[in-house]
Amino acid sequence: MKYALEIENLCYAYPDGTRALHGITLKLKKEKKTALLGTNGSGKTTLLYHINGIIPAQEGLIKVKDCPVCKEHIRWIRQEVGLLFDNPDNQLFSTTVFGDVAFGPRNMGLGAGTVEKRVMQALQRVGIEELAGRPPYCLSLGQKKRAAIAGLLAMQPEIMVCDEPFSGLDPAVAGQFRDILDEQKKQGRTLIYSTHDVDLAYSWADEVVIMKEGQILENGTPDLLRDESLMHEACLQLPMLAELFKNSDFKPRTIEQASRILSGNEDLVKGNRSAVDWA
Ligand SMILES: Nc1ncnc2c1ncn2[C@@H]1O[C@H](COP(=O)(O)OP(=O)(O)OP(=O)(O)O)[C@@H](O)[C@H]1O
Ligand SMILES: [Mg+2]
Known part of the structure; x- marks a missing residue:
């Protein structure tokens, strides 16, 4: 089975x-990082x-790893698919941060020792173990988001939404959050995020x-985001690097790649267009 998700x-x-x-049809491959734009x-x-x-679906079908998302399978689905809400206030409702992060693992029926181990590991990974006993409503937005992501990590779901x-x-x-999510992907998890x-x-x-x-x-590789008419239709701007390099053969997707290109092409930096192949 190749797909984490089929809709x-x-x-x-x-x-x-x-x-x-309206009529969403989509397949997402396993162990990929997909951006929903x-x-x-x-x-x-x-x-x-x-x-x-x-x-719950009103019309149509959603399958997670071949299993239909429906009432009958909801317990298994909730273990496989962890959800990080955009607003952490929708996720944090216990009296302490520890209680919130423990909520998912406890619901999975794990023993107290395993729950505590998972919670403390997750809190350490997001750097808020000293906040374990604090009520979540007293935290800053960034701290709440850390607590919410710790809850996701403690569940160890295969698909992180x-x-x-x-x-x-x-x-x-x-940047720290991206590193944490990249680690999860390296461990074989599938990530889907909206932005x-x-x-x-x-x-x-990996996919957009x-x-x-x-x-x-449209869906496919991030190369799609260089398609000006598609981006115009979606009412989205071109990525800055795609805009900057749109008349060149270069297609850097990160600042590091762009800076390597520029440092290897002094003429490009100086604006000497004739010295570079602008095909
Ligand atoms: N509870 C609700 N009741 C009625 N309509 C809703 C509700 N929540 C969202 N909608 C509507 O559904 C549509 C899709 O909203 P949705 O929140 O999924 O968009 P989004 O892409 O996540 O937007 P954003 O980028 O602002 O978060 C919008 O037209 C919105 O007004
Ligand atoms: Mg939204």
Whole structure:
């Protein structure tokens, strides 16, 4: 089985009649990092909430590792699919940070010793073990996000679904979060995250899915984000590096790659276009 997730013709309307998803069909490969991109209101959160069954499918089918997401399998699905909410206040409701991070592992029926070990490891990994006894509502946004991600790590789910994992974080903390999620991917986990940040998706995704008005416009490798007409249709900007290098043969996806190209091409830096092949 090649796919972590298969979605077929998924449609969803909220109780007030707002139609948020229209016929989503998508397959996501295992052990990949997929960015779900789209403007505000394009349906990213609604789609992510279907993956672990928080929102039950009204029409269409979702399968996680070949198992349909439905009431009958919900316990197994919740163990396989961990969800990081965009707003950590939706995730943290215990009286202590420890209690919150322990909630998932306890629900999985793990023994007290294993739960404590997992919780402390997760808190250490996100650097907030000293906050274990604090009530979550007393924390800063960045600390709450750390506590929420610790809860995800402690569950050790095979698929990690993260809704705007980096929003509201300073660049250094966002970088630490990316390292943590990269470690998880190296351990064989599958990551799906939503974002509006085209630069992030361009540099930090194996696959991208571009949404607009509850539909998928396109999905494939991050090269798609260099397609000006597609990005225009999605009401998204080109990634900065794609814009900068759009008239050249170079296709750097990270600042490091761009700076290597520029330092190896002094003429490019000086603006001597004739000395470089601009095909
Ligand atoms: N509880 C709700 N009741 C009614 N409509 C909703 C509800 N939640 C979201 N919607 C609508 O569903 C559509 C998709 O919203 P969704 O939150 O999935 O978008 P999003 O891509 O996650 O946006 P953002 O980038 O702002 O987080 C929007 O039109 C939104 O107004
Ligand atoms: Mg959202």
